[in-house]
Amino acid sequence: MEDNLILQMPLFRPRYKKWKKYGYTKKDEKENLKEVLEESSGGYCMYCYTRIRVDGKLYANLEHAIEKSNSAKLRECIPNIGIACPQCNQSLKKAGERKRKLPSEIIENYEKESRCSLEKRKQCTVACKALRRLQKACCNNCEGKIILQPMGVKGEDTGQPLALQYDILHMEFQPAKDRYTYSGAEKEFIEAHIRRFRLNDPVYKTRGIYEFIKNVINGNGVIPEYEYNNWIVDKFREQLSGKSREEILKICESIFKIIFRI
Ligand SMILES: [Zn+2]
Ligand SMILES: [Zn+2]
Known part of the structure:
Protein backbone atom coordinates (compact mmCIF):
# COMPACT_ATOMS: atom_id res chain seq x y z
CA MET A 1 0.00 0.00 0.00
CA GLU A 156 25.04 21.64 -5.51
CA ASP A 157 25.63 19.62 -2.34
CA THR A 158 24.86 16.01 -3.23
CA GLY A 159 25.03 16.10 -7.03
CA GLN A 160 21.68 14.32 -7.24
CA PRO A 161 18.96 15.40 -9.64
CA LEU A 162 16.52 17.81 -8.04
CA ALA A 163 13.14 16.16 -8.42
CA LEU A 164 9.62 16.15 -7.06
CA GLN A 165 7.29 13.58 -5.66
CA TYR A 166 3.57 13.74 -5.07
CA ASP A 167 2.18 12.57 -1.76
CA ILE A 168 -1.37 11.41 -2.37
CA LEU A 169 -2.49 11.34 1.25
CA HIS A 170 -1.21 14.81 2.03
CA MET A 171 -2.31 16.05 -1.39
CA GLU A 172 0.95 17.81 -2.03
CA PHE A 173 4.10 18.02 -4.06
CA GLN A 174 7.34 17.64 -2.12
CA PRO A 175 11.04 17.25 -2.80
CA ALA A 176 11.60 13.64 -3.93
CA LYS A 177 12.93 12.69 -0.51
CA ASP A 178 11.82 9.06 -0.72
CA ARG A 179 14.04 8.61 -3.75
CA TYR A 180 17.01 10.88 -3.02
CA THR A 181 18.73 12.16 0.09
CA TYR A 182 18.95 15.93 -0.25
CA SER A 183 20.71 18.59 1.78
CA GLY A 184 18.64 21.28 3.47
CA ALA A 185 19.56 23.81 0.79
CA GLU A 186 18.56 21.43 -1.98
CA LYS A 187 15.18 20.79 -0.37
CA GLU A 188 14.71 24.54 -0.06
CA PHE A 189 15.52 24.94 -3.77
CA ILE A 190 12.89 22.38 -4.74
CA GLU A 191 10.35 23.96 -2.41
CA ALA A 192 10.96 27.33 -4.03
CA HIS A 193 10.29 25.68 -7.41
CA ILE A 194 7.04 24.22 -6.06
CA ARG A 195 5.95 27.63 -4.76
CA ARG A 196 6.84 29.38 -8.02
CA PHE A 197 4.68 27.07 -10.10
CA ARG A 198 2.00 27.10 -7.38
CA LEU A 199 1.88 23.35 -7.42
CA ASN A 200 0.35 23.18 -3.93
CA ASP A 201 -1.78 26.29 -4.27
CA PRO A 202 -5.44 25.38 -3.58
CA VAL A 203 -6.57 27.21 -6.71
CA TYR A 204 -4.23 25.41 -9.09
CA LYS A 205 -3.94 22.10 -7.32
CA THR A 206 -5.18 19.15 -9.25
CA ARG A 207 -8.42 17.53 -8.18
CA GLY A 208 -8.09 14.90 -10.85
CA ILE A 209 -6.67 12.21 -8.63
CA TYR A 210 -9.64 12.36 -6.23
CA GLU A 211 -12.14 12.19 -9.02
CA PHE A 212 -10.25 9.23 -10.35
CA ILE A 213 -10.26 7.46 -6.97
CA LYS A 214 -13.98 8.12 -6.54
CA ASN A 215 -14.66 6.74 -10.00
CA VAL A 216 -12.68 3.58 -9.29
CA ILE A 217 -14.68 3.03 -6.11
CA ASN A 218 -17.98 3.70 -7.87
CA GLY A 219 -16.91 1.31 -10.58
CA ASN A 220 -16.11 -1.41 -8.04
CA GLY A 221 -12.40 -1.47 -8.75
CA VAL A 222 -12.58 -1.02 -12.50
CA ILE A 223 -10.15 1.63 -13.78
CA PRO A 224 -11.98 4.25 -15.88
CA GLU A 225 -10.81 4.50 -19.47
CA TYR A 226 -11.14 8.19 -20.13
CA GLU A 227 -8.35 10.76 -20.05
CA TYR A 228 -7.64 13.00 -17.10
CA ASN A 229 -5.94 16.34 -17.44
CA ASN A 230 -3.04 15.73 -15.10
CA TRP A 231 0.01 13.53 -15.15
CA ILE A 232 -0.51 12.43 -11.55
CA VAL A 233 -3.61 10.48 -12.48
CA ASP A 234 -1.85 8.72 -15.33
CA LYS A 235 1.03 7.80 -13.09
CA PHE A 236 -1.28 6.47 -10.38
CA ARG A 237 -3.22 4.50 -12.98
CA GLU A 238 0.04 2.99 -14.16
CA GLN A 239 0.92 1.91 -10.62
CA LEU A 240 -2.43 0.20 -10.21
CA SER A 241 -2.30 -1.66 -13.49
CA GLY A 242 -1.51 -5.32 -13.14
CA LYS A 243 -3.27 -5.52 -9.78
CA SER A 244 -6.52 -7.36 -9.31
CA ARG A 245 -9.83 -5.52 -9.16
CA GLU A 246 -10.15 -6.37 -5.48
CA GLU A 247 -6.70 -4.98 -4.72
CA ILE A 248 -7.36 -1.81 -6.69
CA LEU A 249 -10.64 -1.27 -4.90
CA LYS A 250 -9.00 -1.83 -1.52
CA ILE A 251 -6.22 0.67 -2.24
CA CYS A 252 -8.61 3.34 -3.49
CA GLU A 253 -11.03 2.85 -0.61
CA SER A 254 -8.32 3.21 2.00
CA ILE A 255 -6.95 6.34 0.35
CA PHE A 256 -10.45 7.78 0.17
CA LYS A 257 -11.06 7.08 3.86
CA ILE A 258 -7.82 8.71 4.93
CA ILE A 259 -8.24 11.78 2.76
CA PHE A 260 -11.84 12.41 3.73
CA ARG A 261 -11.35 11.12 7.28
CA ILE A 262 -14.29 8.76 7.34
ZN1 LIG B 1 25.17 24.45 -28.22
ZN1 LIG C 1 2.40 24.39 -16.75
Missing part, protein backbone atom coordinates in the same frame (compact mmCIF):
# COMPACT_ATOMS: atom_id res chain seq x y z
CA GLU A 2 2.61 2.54 1.15
CA ASP A 3 4.54 2.57 -2.09
CA ASN A 4 1.36 3.40 -3.99
CA LEU A 5 0.92 6.64 -2.12
CA ILE A 6 4.02 8.48 -3.22
CA LEU A 7 4.33 9.20 -6.93
CA GLN A 8 7.75 10.04 -8.28
CA MET A 9 7.56 12.84 -10.83
CA PRO A 10 9.53 12.27 -14.02
CA LEU A 11 12.90 13.56 -15.12
CA PHE A 12 12.54 14.41 -18.79
CA ARG A 13 14.87 12.84 -21.31
CA PRO A 14 14.01 13.95 -24.84
CA ARG A 15 15.18 11.51 -27.48
CA TYR A 16 16.38 13.80 -30.24
CA LYS A 17 16.91 12.10 -33.55
CA LYS A 18 20.15 12.56 -35.46
CA TRP A 19 18.43 12.94 -38.81
CA LYS A 20 16.05 15.67 -37.66
CA LYS A 21 16.70 19.38 -37.40
CA TYR A 22 15.56 21.14 -34.30
CA GLY A 23 15.32 24.86 -33.76
CA TYR A 24 13.27 27.73 -32.48
CA THR A 25 13.01 30.21 -35.33
CA LYS A 26 12.38 28.11 -38.42
CA LYS A 27 8.89 26.71 -38.59
CA ASP A 28 9.67 23.10 -39.49
CA GLU A 29 12.50 22.89 -36.95
CA LYS A 30 10.19 24.29 -34.33
CA GLU A 31 7.58 21.64 -35.11
CA ASN A 32 10.23 18.93 -34.77
CA LEU A 33 11.28 20.32 -31.44
CA LYS A 34 7.73 20.51 -30.13
CA GLU A 35 7.17 16.93 -31.21
CA VAL A 36 10.20 15.46 -29.46
CA LEU A 37 9.56 17.45 -26.28
CA GLU A 38 5.91 16.54 -26.14
CA GLU A 39 6.84 12.92 -26.56
CA SER A 40 9.36 13.05 -23.70
CA SER A 41 6.93 14.77 -21.35
CA GLY A 42 4.18 12.30 -22.17
CA GLY A 43 2.01 15.22 -23.30
CA TYR A 44 2.24 17.26 -20.10
CA CYS A 45 3.66 20.63 -19.13
CA MET A 46 7.22 20.09 -17.90
CA TYR A 47 6.66 22.47 -15.01
CA CYS A 48 3.13 21.88 -13.71
CA TYR A 49 2.23 18.47 -15.23
CA THR A 50 -1.01 19.69 -16.75
CA ARG A 51 -2.05 18.01 -19.97
CA ILE A 52 -0.96 20.09 -22.96
CA ARG A 53 -2.66 18.12 -25.70
CA VAL A 54 -6.42 18.31 -25.56
CA ASP A 55 -8.67 17.02 -28.31
CA GLY A 56 -5.76 16.74 -30.71
CA LYS A 57 -4.68 20.35 -30.20
CA LEU A 58 -1.45 21.34 -28.53
CA TYR A 59 -1.78 24.01 -25.84
CA ALA A 60 1.87 24.62 -25.19
CA ASN A 61 4.79 26.91 -25.86
CA LEU A 62 8.45 26.24 -26.27
CA GLU A 63 10.05 27.51 -23.10
CA HIS A 64 13.61 28.77 -22.82
CA ALA A 65 15.01 27.52 -19.50
CA ILE A 66 17.59 30.31 -19.35
CA GLU A 67 15.78 33.25 -20.88
CA LYS A 68 16.83 34.02 -24.43
CA SER A 69 17.05 37.72 -23.53
CA ASN A 70 20.36 36.88 -21.82
CA SER A 71 22.11 35.97 -25.06
CA ALA A 72 21.17 35.52 -28.70
CA LYS A 73 22.95 32.17 -28.61
CA LEU A 74 20.38 30.79 -26.20
CA ARG A 75 17.59 31.31 -28.69
CA GLU A 76 18.46 28.26 -30.76
CA CYS A 77 20.12 26.26 -28.01
CA ILE A 78 18.20 22.99 -28.05
CA PRO A 79 19.05 21.62 -24.57
CA ASN A 80 17.87 24.95 -23.20
CA ILE A 81 14.37 24.61 -24.62
CA GLY A 82 11.55 22.74 -22.91
CA ILE A 83 7.80 22.66 -23.37
CA ALA A 84 5.29 24.28 -21.04
CA CYS A 85 1.66 25.24 -20.77
CA PRO A 86 0.90 28.92 -21.53
CA GLN A 87 0.37 29.70 -17.84
CA CYS A 88 3.81 28.43 -16.81
CA ASN A 89 5.53 29.87 -19.87
CA GLN A 90 3.97 33.29 -19.90
CA SER A 91 3.50 34.08 -16.26
CA LEU A 92 4.74 31.74 -13.52
CA LYS A 93 8.20 31.18 -14.89
CA LYS A 94 8.58 34.81 -15.94
CA ALA A 95 8.28 36.18 -12.41
CA GLY A 96 11.57 37.71 -11.28
CA GLU A 97 13.07 37.52 -14.76
CA ARG A 98 14.65 40.95 -14.51
CA LYS A 99 16.17 40.24 -11.13
CA ARG A 100 17.82 37.08 -12.35
CA LYS A 101 19.26 38.58 -15.50
CA LEU A 102 22.80 37.29 -15.69
CA PRO A 103 25.77 39.67 -15.29
CA SER A 104 27.46 40.58 -18.54
CA GLU A 105 30.81 39.00 -17.67
CA ILE A 106 29.12 35.63 -17.19
CA ILE A 107 27.33 36.00 -20.51
CA GLU A 108 30.52 37.02 -22.30
CA ASN A 109 32.25 33.98 -20.91
CA TYR A 110 29.45 31.73 -22.03
CA GLU A 111 29.46 33.16 -25.52
CA LYS A 112 33.20 32.66 -25.80
CA GLU A 113 33.19 29.11 -24.45
CA SER A 114 30.10 27.76 -26.14
CA ARG A 115 31.12 26.14 -29.38
CA CYS A 116 27.98 26.71 -31.36
CA SER A 117 27.66 29.92 -33.29
CA LEU A 118 24.55 31.45 -34.77
CA GLU A 119 25.85 31.11 -38.32
CA LYS A 120 27.06 27.56 -38.03
CA ARG A 121 24.67 25.89 -35.72
CA LYS A 122 25.70 22.62 -34.26
CA GLN A 123 22.85 20.34 -33.43
CA CYS A 124 23.81 19.95 -29.83
CA THR A 125 21.25 17.99 -27.92
CA VAL A 126 23.17 17.67 -24.69
CA ALA A 127 23.97 20.68 -22.55
CA CYS A 128 27.59 21.70 -23.16
CA LYS A 129 29.94 22.76 -20.38
CA ALA A 130 29.35 26.42 -21.13
CA LEU A 131 25.59 26.01 -20.84
CA ARG A 132 25.93 24.02 -17.62
CA ARG A 133 28.04 26.80 -16.14
CA LEU A 134 25.46 29.34 -17.17
CA GLN A 135 22.75 27.24 -15.63
CA LYS A 136 24.63 27.13 -12.35
CA ALA A 137 24.93 30.91 -12.29
CA CYS A 138 21.22 31.13 -13.00
CA CYS A 139 20.25 28.75 -10.20
CA ASN A 140 22.43 30.53 -7.66
CA ASN A 141 20.33 33.64 -8.02
CA CYS A 142 17.58 33.87 -5.41
CA GLU A 143 15.00 34.35 -8.18
CA GLY A 144 16.45 31.46 -10.13
CA LYS A 145 15.44 28.50 -7.99
CA ILE A 146 13.85 26.70 -10.88
CA ILE A 147 14.34 23.12 -11.98
CA LEU A 148 15.17 24.08 -15.55
CA GLN A 149 13.75 21.81 -18.24
CA PRO A 150 14.40 19.64 -20.12
CA MET A 151 17.97 19.36 -18.89
CA GLY A 152 17.08 19.31 -15.21
CA VAL A 153 19.19 20.62 -12.34
CA LYS A 154 21.55 18.72 -10.07
CA GLY A 155 21.93 19.66 -6.41
Whole structure:
Protein backbone atom coordinates (compact mmCIF):
# COMPACT_ATOMS: atom_id res chain seq x y z
CA MET A 1 0.00 0.00 0.00
CA GLU A 2 2.61 2.54 1.15
CA ASP A 3 4.54 2.57 -2.09
CA ASN A 4 1.36 3.40 -3.99
CA LEU A 5 0.92 6.64 -2.12
CA ILE A 6 4.02 8.48 -3.22
CA LEU A 7 4.33 9.20 -6.93
CA GLN A 8 7.75 10.04 -8.28
CA MET A 9 7.56 12.84 -10.83
CA PRO A 10 9.53 12.27 -14.02
CA LEU A 11 12.90 13.56 -15.12
CA PHE A 12 12.54 14.41 -18.79
CA ARG A 13 14.87 12.84 -21.31
CA PRO A 14 14.01 13.95 -24.84
CA ARG A 15 15.18 11.51 -27.48
CA TYR A 16 16.38 13.80 -30.24
CA LYS A 17 16.91 12.10 -33.55
CA LYS A 18 20.15 12.56 -35.46
CA TRP A 19 18.43 12.94 -38.81
CA LYS A 20 16.05 15.67 -37.66
CA LYS A 21 16.70 19.38 -37.40
CA TYR A 22 15.56 21.14 -34.30
CA GLY A 23 15.32 24.86 -33.76
CA TYR A 24 13.27 27.73 -32.48
CA THR A 25 13.01 30.21 -35.33
CA LYS A 26 12.38 28.11 -38.42
CA LYS A 27 8.89 26.71 -38.59
CA ASP A 28 9.67 23.10 -39.49
CA GLU A 29 12.50 22.89 -36.95
CA LYS A 30 10.19 24.29 -34.33
CA GLU A 31 7.58 21.64 -35.11
CA ASN A 32 10.23 18.93 -34.77
CA LEU A 33 11.28 20.32 -31.44
CA LYS A 34 7.73 20.51 -30.13
CA GLU A 35 7.17 16.93 -31.21
CA VAL A 36 10.20 15.46 -29.46
CA LEU A 37 9.56 17.45 -26.28
CA GLU A 38 5.91 16.54 -26.14
CA GLU A 39 6.84 12.92 -26.56
CA SER A 40 9.36 13.05 -23.70
CA SER A 41 6.93 14.77 -21.35
CA GLY A 42 4.18 12.30 -22.17
CA GLY A 43 2.01 15.22 -23.30
CA TYR A 44 2.24 17.26 -20.10
CA CYS A 45 3.66 20.63 -19.13
CA MET A 46 7.22 20.09 -17.90
CA TYR A 47 6.66 22.47 -15.01
CA CYS A 48 3.13 21.88 -13.71
CA TYR A 49 2.23 18.47 -15.23
CA THR A 50 -1.01 19.69 -16.75
CA ARG A 51 -2.05 18.01 -19.97
CA ILE A 52 -0.96 20.09 -22.96
CA ARG A 53 -2.66 18.12 -25.70
CA VAL A 54 -6.42 18.31 -25.56
CA ASP A 55 -8.67 17.02 -28.31
CA GLY A 56 -5.76 16.74 -30.71
CA LYS A 57 -4.68 20.35 -30.20
CA LEU A 58 -1.45 21.34 -28.53
CA TYR A 59 -1.78 24.01 -25.84
CA ALA A 60 1.87 24.62 -25.19
CA ASN A 61 4.79 26.91 -25.86
CA LEU A 62 8.45 26.24 -26.27
CA GLU A 63 10.05 27.51 -23.10
CA HIS A 64 13.61 28.77 -22.82
CA ALA A 65 15.01 27.52 -19.50
CA ILE A 66 17.59 30.31 -19.35
CA GLU A 67 15.78 33.25 -20.88
CA LYS A 68 16.83 34.02 -24.43
CA SER A 69 17.05 37.72 -23.53
CA ASN A 70 20.36 36.88 -21.82
CA SER A 71 22.11 35.97 -25.06
CA ALA A 72 21.17 35.52 -28.70
CA LYS A 73 22.95 32.17 -28.61
CA LEU A 74 20.38 30.79 -26.20
CA ARG A 75 17.59 31.31 -28.69
CA GLU A 76 18.46 28.26 -30.76
CA CYS A 77 20.12 26.26 -28.01
CA ILE A 78 18.20 22.99 -28.05
CA PRO A 79 19.05 21.62 -24.57
CA ASN A 80 17.87 24.95 -23.20
CA ILE A 81 14.37 24.61 -24.62
CA GLY A 82 11.55 22.74 -22.91
CA ILE A 83 7.80 22.66 -23.37
CA ALA A 84 5.29 24.28 -21.04
CA CYS A 85 1.66 25.24 -20.77
CA PRO A 86 0.90 28.92 -21.53
CA GLN A 87 0.37 29.70 -17.84
CA CYS A 88 3.81 28.43 -16.81
CA ASN A 89 5.53 29.87 -19.87
CA GLN A 90 3.97 33.29 -19.90
CA SER A 91 3.50 34.08 -16.26
CA LEU A 92 4.74 31.74 -13.52
CA LYS A 93 8.20 31.18 -14.89
CA LYS A 94 8.58 34.81 -15.94
CA ALA A 95 8.28 36.18 -12.41
CA GLY A 96 11.57 37.71 -11.28
CA GLU A 97 13.07 37.52 -14.76
CA ARG A 98 14.65 40.95 -14.51
CA LYS A 99 16.17 40.24 -11.13
CA ARG A 100 17.82 37.08 -12.35
CA LYS A 101 19.26 38.58 -15.50
CA LEU A 102 22.80 37.29 -15.69
CA PRO A 103 25.77 39.67 -15.29
CA SER A 104 27.46 40.58 -18.54
CA GLU A 105 30.81 39.00 -17.67
CA ILE A 106 29.12 35.63 -17.19
CA ILE A 107 27.33 36.00 -20.51
CA GLU A 108 30.52 37.02 -22.30
CA ASN A 109 32.25 33.98 -20.91
CA TYR A 110 29.45 31.73 -22.03
CA GLU A 111 29.46 33.16 -25.52
CA LYS A 112 33.20 32.66 -25.80
CA GLU A 113 33.19 29.11 -24.45
CA SER A 114 30.10 27.76 -26.14
CA ARG A 115 31.12 26.14 -29.38
CA CYS A 116 27.98 26.71 -31.36
CA SER A 117 27.66 29.92 -33.29
CA LEU A 118 24.55 31.45 -34.77
CA GLU A 119 25.85 31.11 -38.32
CA LYS A 120 27.06 27.56 -38.03
CA ARG A 121 24.67 25.89 -35.72
CA LYS A 122 25.70 22.62 -34.26
CA GLN A 123 22.85 20.34 -33.43
CA CYS A 124 23.81 19.95 -29.83
CA THR A 125 21.25 17.99 -27.92
CA VAL A 126 23.17 17.67 -24.69
CA ALA A 127 23.97 20.68 -22.55
CA CYS A 128 27.59 21.70 -23.16
CA LYS A 129 29.94 22.76 -20.38
CA ALA A 130 29.35 26.42 -21.13
CA LEU A 131 25.59 26.01 -20.84
CA ARG A 132 25.93 24.02 -17.62
CA ARG A 133 28.04 26.80 -16.14
CA LEU A 134 25.46 29.34 -17.17
CA GLN A 135 22.75 27.24 -15.63
CA LYS A 136 24.63 27.13 -12.35
CA ALA A 137 24.93 30.91 -12.29
CA CYS A 138 21.22 31.13 -13.00
CA CYS A 139 20.25 28.75 -10.20
CA ASN A 140 22.43 30.53 -7.66
CA ASN A 141 20.33 33.64 -8.02
CA CYS A 142 17.58 33.87 -5.41
CA GLU A 143 15.00 34.35 -8.18
CA GLY A 144 16.45 31.46 -10.13
CA LYS A 145 15.44 28.50 -7.99
CA ILE A 146 13.85 26.70 -10.88
CA ILE A 147 14.34 23.12 -11.98
CA LEU A 148 15.17 24.08 -15.55
CA GLN A 149 13.75 21.81 -18.24
CA PRO A 150 14.40 19.64 -20.12
CA MET A 151 17.97 19.36 -18.89
CA GLY A 152 17.08 19.31 -15.21
CA VAL A 153 19.19 20.62 -12.34
CA LYS A 154 21.55 18.72 -10.07
CA GLY A 155 21.93 19.66 -6.41
CA GLU A 156 25.04 21.64 -5.51
CA ASP A 157 25.63 19.62 -2.34
CA THR A 158 24.86 16.01 -3.23
CA GLY A 159 25.03 16.10 -7.03
CA GLN A 160 21.68 14.32 -7.24
CA PRO A 161 18.96 15.40 -9.64
CA LEU A 162 16.52 17.81 -8.04
CA ALA A 163 13.14 16.16 -8.42
CA LEU A 164 9.62 16.15 -7.06
CA GLN A 165 7.29 13.58 -5.66
CA TYR A 166 3.57 13.74 -5.07
CA ASP A 167 2.18 12.57 -1.76
CA ILE A 168 -1.37 11.41 -2.37
CA LEU A 169 -2.49 11.34 1.25
CA HIS A 170 -1.21 14.81 2.03
CA MET A 171 -2.31 16.05 -1.39
CA GLU A 172 0.95 17.81 -2.03
CA PHE A 173 4.10 18.02 -4.06
CA GLN A 174 7.34 17.64 -2.12
CA PRO A 175 11.04 17.25 -2.80
CA ALA A 176 11.60 13.64 -3.93
CA LYS A 177 12.93 12.69 -0.51
CA ASP A 178 11.82 9.06 -0.72
CA ARG A 179 14.04 8.61 -3.75
CA TYR A 180 17.01 10.88 -3.02
CA THR A 181 18.73 12.16 0.09
CA TYR A 182 18.95 15.93 -0.25
CA SER A 183 20.71 18.59 1.78
CA GLY A 184 18.64 21.28 3.47
CA ALA A 185 19.56 23.81 0.79
CA GLU A 186 18.56 21.43 -1.98
CA LYS A 187 15.18 20.79 -0.37
CA GLU A 188 14.71 24.54 -0.06
CA PHE A 189 15.52 24.94 -3.77
CA ILE A 190 12.89 22.38 -4.74
CA GLU A 191 10.35 23.96 -2.41
CA ALA A 192 10.96 27.33 -4.03
CA HIS A 193 10.29 25.68 -7.41
CA ILE A 194 7.04 24.22 -6.06
CA ARG A 195 5.95 27.63 -4.76
CA ARG A 196 6.84 29.38 -8.02
CA PHE A 197 4.68 27.07 -10.10
CA ARG A 198 2.00 27.10 -7.38
CA LEU A 199 1.88 23.35 -7.42
CA ASN A 200 0.35 23.18 -3.93
CA ASP A 201 -1.78 26.29 -4.27
CA PRO A 202 -5.44 25.38 -3.58
CA VAL A 203 -6.57 27.21 -6.71
CA TYR A 204 -4.23 25.41 -9.09
CA LYS A 205 -3.94 22.10 -7.32
CA THR A 206 -5.18 19.15 -9.25
CA ARG A 207 -8.42 17.53 -8.18
CA GLY A 208 -8.09 14.90 -10.85
CA ILE A 209 -6.67 12.21 -8.63
CA TYR A 210 -9.64 12.36 -6.23
CA GLU A 211 -12.14 12.19 -9.02
CA PHE A 212 -10.25 9.23 -10.35
CA ILE A 213 -10.26 7.46 -6.97
CA LYS A 214 -13.98 8.12 -6.54
CA ASN A 215 -14.66 6.74 -10.00
CA VAL A 216 -12.68 3.58 -9.29
CA ILE A 217 -14.68 3.03 -6.11
CA ASN A 218 -17.98 3.70 -7.87
CA GLY A 219 -16.91 1.31 -10.58
CA ASN A 220 -16.11 -1.41 -8.04
CA GLY A 221 -12.40 -1.47 -8.75
CA VAL A 222 -12.58 -1.02 -12.50
CA ILE A 223 -10.15 1.63 -13.78
CA PRO A 224 -11.98 4.25 -15.88
CA GLU A 225 -10.81 4.50 -19.47
CA TYR A 226 -11.14 8.19 -20.13
CA GLU A 227 -8.35 10.76 -20.05
CA TYR A 228 -7.64 13.00 -17.10
CA ASN A 229 -5.94 16.34 -17.44
CA ASN A 230 -3.04 15.73 -15.10
CA TRP A 231 0.01 13.53 -15.15
CA ILE A 232 -0.51 12.43 -11.55
CA VAL A 233 -3.61 10.48 -12.48
CA ASP A 234 -1.85 8.72 -15.33
CA LYS A 235 1.03 7.80 -13.09
CA PHE A 236 -1.28 6.47 -10.38
CA ARG A 237 -3.22 4.50 -12.98
CA GLU A 238 0.04 2.99 -14.16
CA GLN A 239 0.92 1.91 -10.62
CA LEU A 240 -2.43 0.20 -10.21
CA SER A 241 -2.30 -1.66 -13.49
CA GLY A 242 -1.51 -5.32 -13.14
CA LYS A 243 -3.27 -5.52 -9.78
CA SER A 244 -6.52 -7.36 -9.31
CA ARG A 245 -9.83 -5.52 -9.16
CA GLU A 246 -10.15 -6.37 -5.48
CA GLU A 247 -6.70 -4.98 -4.72
CA ILE A 248 -7.36 -1.81 -6.69
CA LEU A 249 -10.64 -1.27 -4.90
CA LYS A 250 -9.00 -1.83 -1.52
CA ILE A 251 -6.22 0.67 -2.24
CA CYS A 252 -8.61 3.34 -3.49
CA GLU A 253 -11.03 2.85 -0.61
CA SER A 254 -8.32 3.21 2.00
CA ILE A 255 -6.95 6.34 0.35
CA PHE A 256 -10.45 7.78 0.17
CA LYS A 257 -11.06 7.08 3.86
CA ILE A 258 -7.82 8.71 4.93
CA ILE A 259 -8.24 11.78 2.76
CA PHE A 260 -11.84 12.41 3.73
CA ARG A 261 -11.35 11.12 7.28
CA ILE A 262 -14.29 8.76 7.34
ZN1 LIG B 1 2.40 24.39 -16.75
ZN1 LIG C 1 25.17 24.45 -28.22
